[in-house]
Amino acid sequence: MRSFTDKSDQTWQIDLTVGAVMRVKSSSEGRFNLFDPGPKMADELATDEGTFWELLWHLIEPQARERKIDAEAFGKAMAADCLHNARRLLFEEWTDFFRQLHRPDKQTVVEKAAKYLAKAMELTVAKLSSPEMNELDLMVERKMQASLNESFGKLRASLESTPGLTPGDSSTS
Numbered sequence: 218m219r220s221f222t223d224k225s226d227q228t229w230q231i232d233l234t235v236g237a238v239m240r241v242k243s244s245s246e247g248r249f250n251l252f253d254p255g256p257k258m259a260d261e262l263a264t265d266e267g268t269f270w271e272l273l274w275h276l277i278e279p280q281a282r283e284r285k286i287d288a289e290a291f292g293k294a295m296a297a298d299c300l301h302n303a304r305r306l307l308f309e310e311w312t313d314f315f316r317q318l319h320r321p322d323k324q325t326v327v328e329k330a331a332k333y334l335a336k337a338m339e340l341t342v343a344k345l346s347s348p349e350m351n352e353l354d355l356m357v358e359r360k361m362q363a364s365l366n367e368s369f370g371k372l373r374a375s376l377e378s379t380p381g382l383t384p385g386d387s388s389t390s
Contacts, residue, residue: 219306223294227284229277231307233314241275249275251311254323259330262304269304270295276307305331 218232238251249272250258262269273295274281274288281291295303308331315324344350 219310221299221303221306223291223299224296225294227294229280229303231273231276231303231310233276233310237276238314240279241272244278245272245275251314252323254311254315254326254330256326256330259326260333263308263330263334266300269307270300273300273303273307308334 218230220228220230222228233251242250242252262272270292274291277291278288281287286294308327311327312324312331315321315327
């Protein structure tokens with residue numbers, strides 16, 4: 218069993234038992250079948266915060282009911298870093314669940330999804346802080362400036378070629 222806290226310091230338990238997995242499958246009308254962590258579902262839970270939050274709500278809903286907290290209030294209490302931490306803990310709990318079921322095939326899928334998510338985040342942070350990003354920023358700025366100059370040049374040319382008023386024209390401007 219793993220625990221995480223929301224931004225108001227309430228503690229929530231992630232406890233994947235056979236009963237909890239069956240309840241989540243039933244309450245989500247089969248959308249979240251944690252017995253079947255195929256690469257598509259594991260990847261979606263690892264990368265889509267909305268989908269993960271929905272699963273998390275199904276997992277902690279009995280605790281929330283006891284505390285008289287609805288989904289909207291739970292969502293408001295889940296700051297981004299809380300959600301990130303809960304996801305990491307869910308993947309750890311899910312891995313343990315399959316280890317205890319003696320299902321190394323499914324355990325590996327979950328472990329790999331968590332590992333790949335962590336690696337993707339590491340590579341993204343490294344790329345965002347690389348010198349390449351500074352070069353890219355400069356290239357984008359130059360392209361924007363060139364496009365803006367071209368647009369203003371066309372506007373100026375258009376205005377210069379617009380005929381002016383001739384004697385005898387009346388204007389009510």
